[in-house]
Amino acid sequence: MDRRKFLNTVSVTAAASIAGATTFSGKADALEEAMEEALEPKRRAKPGFCTIGEERDRGPDNRPYYQHNDPAFAAMPKAPTLMDFYKMRFSTNHVTQSARLALKNGASEKVIMACLLHDIGLNIRGTDHGYWCAQLVRPYVDEEVAWAIEKHQALRFLPDPSVDYEYPEAYIRLFGEDYVPEDYIMEEGKKAREHKWYMSSREITINDVYAFDPDLQVDVEDFTDIMARNFKQPKEGLGFDGSPVAHMWRTFIWPTNFL
Ligand SMILES: [Fe+2]
Ligand SMILES: [Fe+2]
Numbered sequence: 001m002d003r004r005k006f007l008n009t010v011s012v013t014a015a016a017s018i019a020g021a022t023t024f025s026g027k028a029d030a031l032e033e034a035m036e037e038a039l040e041p042k043r044r045a046k047p048g049f050c051t052i053g054e055e056r057d058r059g060p061d062n063r064p065y066y067q068h069n070d071p072a073f074a075a076m077p078k079a080p081t082l083m084d085f086y087k088m089r090f091s092t093n094h095v096t097q098s099a100r101l102a103l104k105n106g107a108s109e110k111v112i113m114a115c116l117l118h119d120i121g122l123n124i125r126g127t128d129h130g131y132w133c134a135q136l137v138r139p140y141v142d143e144e145v146a147w148a149i150e151k152h153q154a155l156r157f158l159p160d161p162s163v164d165y166e167y168p169e170a171y172i173r174l175f176g177e178d179y180v181p182e183d184y185i186m187e188e189g190k191k192a193r194e195h196k197w198y199m200s201s202r203e204i205t206i207n208d209v210y211a212f213d214p215d216l217q218v219d220v221e222d223f224t225d226i227m228a229r230n231f232k233q234p235k236e237g238l239g240f241d242g243s244p245v246a247h248m249w250r251t252f253i254w255p256t257n258f259l
Contacts, residue, residue: 045126065258076253079237082140082227085120086220089252095119096218098211099226102203111203113141113230114148116223118204121149123252128153139243140232144197151201154189156208157181163202168209 069075074088086092099116107115121133130153138146159167171179192198234241239249 066254066256067258068254070254070256073255077237078240079235080239080249080253081233082231082238083220083224085238085249085252089255090120090123092220093217094211096220096223097213097216098204098207099223100218101207101210105203105207107203107207108200109226109230110142110145111148111200112223112226114145114200114204115207116220116227117141117145118149118152118208124248130154136245136248137231139245140234140238141230144200145230147195147197148201148204151188151192151195151198152204152208154181154185155192155201156205157185158189158193160193160202163199163206165202165206165209170209 076084076088080088095116095118098118099112102112102115117133117137119129119133121129121131121136124132124136130150134146134150137149156168157171159165192201234243236242239246239253
């Protein structure tokens with residue numbers, strides 16, 4: 001195997017696992033995993049929901065599709081809270097790590113809340129996940145929080161030396177050295193730079209790049225109070241409050257419904 005080529009293909013998570021392993025056998029295991037990852041065919045990004053076993057033993061149920069209550073997922077309460085979605089649906093460790101960093105860096109509660117939410121759109125799709133996420137939370141948060149989340153989609157690609165934010169090295173590995181974001185991203189980024197809330201979105205990107213520690217578990221409950229103060233939980237539950245985005249929350253509740 002070409003060593004240089006291999007190292008260029010190792011993902012940031014795999015590289016962190018190798019670097020972070022403290023024993024020789026731990027390093028060997030992490031290296032083996034990275035090699036397996038590098039040998040995999042080119043990957044298509046899919047939300048986590050799509051990778052949960054597509055075919056299952058039907059048991060006594062002979063209906064061909066699920067319509068509500070797929071047993072692969074925990075049943076959610078009748079009036080689910082944001083916390084319920086973190087615990088029962090979302091992939092959380094990256095966003096909780098970034099919120100923890102924001103807290104440590106002395107960020108405002110709005111920015112910490114934005115960090116905690118910024119990538120939950122990835123549970124829908126990677127493509128334009130910042131926009132998906134902003135839309136999903138806009139009725140329940142301060143507009144600055146939604147704006148900051150939306151603009152992180154573009155700003156993570158734009159360096160800002162004044163705050164030591166560089167183009168993420170991981171993107172070179174993942175998307176290639178010659179990757180140039182689409183024009184709409186560059187335009188959005190430039191406009192966002194001039195906006196009064198620019199730094200709120202920029203702080204998301206700053207706390208984002210260091211929030212991939214495979215050995216650190218950050219409990220979402222550490223943010224219970226910040227969540228309570230910065231997210232307007234509807235009493236009917238997310239998905240049932242008649243908001244313009246209620247259907248998006250219901251899609252998380254029943255992600256595999258036929259209709
Ligand atoms: Fe993101
Ligand atoms: Fe992120």
